[in-house]
Amino acid sequence: MRKGIIAAAGMAIVLASLGLADIISKNVGGYYTVKLNKGSWSMIGINWNAGDGQGIPLQDLFKSEDLYPGDGEWDLDHCDQIVYWDNDMQDYVSFSFVRTNETEAPVWVDAEFELATQKLMPGDAIWFYRPSQNGTLNAKIPGLVDARDGITFTFQQGYSMFASGFPKDRKVGELIAGYPGEGEWDLENCDIMVLWDNEAQGWVNYYYCDIGNGPEWLDEGFSPVNINQMLKVGQGGWYFRQEATPLVFDEPNPVN
Amino acid sequence: MKKGILSLVLILTACAVIAGPVTVTFQTAGPVPSLYLDEEFENPVPSGYYAELILLTTATYLHSHYSSYEVLTTIGYGTGPYDQNYALVGTAANGSSAGDGHIGLKWLNTSYDTSYYIALRFYNSETKSAATWYGVTGVYKLTKSGSTSGPPDWEIKTFATNTSNNNNRFYTMYPIPEPTTLLLVGMGGLALGLRRKMSRLI
Numbered sequence: 276m277r278k279g280i281i282a283a284a285g286m287a288i289v290l291a292s293l294g295l296a297d298i299i300s301k302n303v304g305g306y307y308t309v310k311l312n313k314g315s316w317s318m319i320g321i322n323w324n325a326g327d328g329q330g331i332p333l334q335d336l337f338k339s340e341d342l343y344p345g346d347g348e349w350d351l352d353h354c355d356q357i358v359y360w361d362n363d364m365q366d367y368v369s370f371s372f373v374r375t376n377e378t379e380a381p382v383w384v385d386a387e388f389e390l391a392t393q394k395l396m397p398g399d400a401i402w403f404y405r406p407s408q409n410g411t412l413n414a415k416i417p418g419l420v421d422a423r424d425g426i427t428f429t430f431q432q433g434y435s436m437f438a439s440g441f442p443k444d445r446k447v448g449e450l451i452a453g454y455p456g457e458g459e460w461d462l463e464n465c466d467i468m469v470l471w472d473n474e475a476q477g478w479v480n481y482y483y484c485d486i487g488n489g490p491e492w493l494d495e496g497f498s499p500v501n502i503n504q505m506l507k508v509g510q511g512g513w514y515f516r517q518e519a520t521p522l523v524f525d526e527p528n529p530v531n
Numbered sequence: 532m533k534k535g536i537l538s539l540v541l542i543l544t545a546c547a548v549i550a551g552p553v554t555v556t557f558q559t560a561g562p563v564p565s566l567y568l569d570e571e572f573e574n575p576v577p578s579g580y581y582a583e584l585i586l587l588t589t590a591t592y593l594h595s596h597y598s599s600y601e602v603l604t605t606i607g608y609g610t611g612p613y614d615q616n617y618a619l620v621g622t623a624a625n626g627s628s629a630g631d632g633h634i635g636l637k638w639l640n641t642s643y644d645t646s647y648y649i650a651l652r653f654y655n656s657e658t659k660s661a662a663t664w665y666g667v668t669g670v671y672k673l674t675k676s677g678s679t680s681g682p683p684d685w686e687i688k689t690f691a692t693n694t695s696n697n698n699n700r701f702y703t704m705y706p707i708p709e710p711t712t713l714l715l716v717g718m719g720g721l722a723l724g725l726r727r728k729m730s731r732l733i
Binding site: 316358402404458459460461462463467469471472475476477478479480486487494495496497498513 | 554611637
């Protein structure tokens, strides 16, 4: 009996120290909460997957009752919108949440006004735009922790919108060794990560640069990032790749 | 027909989302100071000294246009607010200490396109009114257009000074025009004009 209690306590300490207890509790619920700012933009990171491992269909990303389709049919000026950065095309793709006729529930439509069939994968990030004061401020994204052992990221030269692949807060730049430019203090040519603070509605910059201690991630004061600077669950940002060769890295599944 | 109209609306919307409010990070960096009080580069500008970001329409700064340049008013640190018309030497873009001779700030651009330039003027005093000399950093041409609509965007300009050569080192070199001097220059011009008119009449 006593051994059992000690073992359980030990397991709890291990889970807490690995930061997994929080994930597991969220996984049981099968959702995480994101803030959809009203009258402005929100960048949302996708850290969850659909049960089949093929991503979450855009139509299922939010609960319909959390969104605002505008007033009446095809109210494109006031409805909730999503702008998605296509990392391969290096361009935006937009979607609108509208009521297409008075009898059916509102749906996401693409730029051709067809039903959107896109899926979002863990590690993707999107801009959510809400021009109105309607809709739910805090919305729940349903899903499951990706069952794969790891997720491979590929950032081409240029801009990539991204998020953590798994629902676990990560130290900024953890697992990512970018391009530091040529020599020391080459801030014009090094890789840059710019994360959106959805609460403060502002950007935070990070630089992968060598300032004399070898290449490392630095904050805006050019100090090495510390454990308090996290890429949080639900947070998204940009990765600006400055070298011609793509950046490829693996994010291991923290639950496995 | 309806889809045609909607297509036009969406194309306009798509164009609009390209340009949004742009947060421009403008900063110096490196182990060697960038801003100095003297042209020998011996005395870095102390922390707490006054600086301002100005808007230019050409790539060249002209001292004779000192009073004509627009001083930008949406400046701040970190994630905002961006409501200042000045910055302080010795402060980094996130509000932390940058050390003497260094500076960083963020400027929210919601109205200027890529035909404009920006530069930083730094003064030899903690206040602009008490300053007698000022310097100007390199002039930077904007790479993204600012707008009040569309997704927020960002750009970064860093003047890195990692060696003791003169790259990206700036010093106070211009005397600040006295208000009385400006007035006298103006009155002198007026007097000259009147004299010419009078001579034509006589």
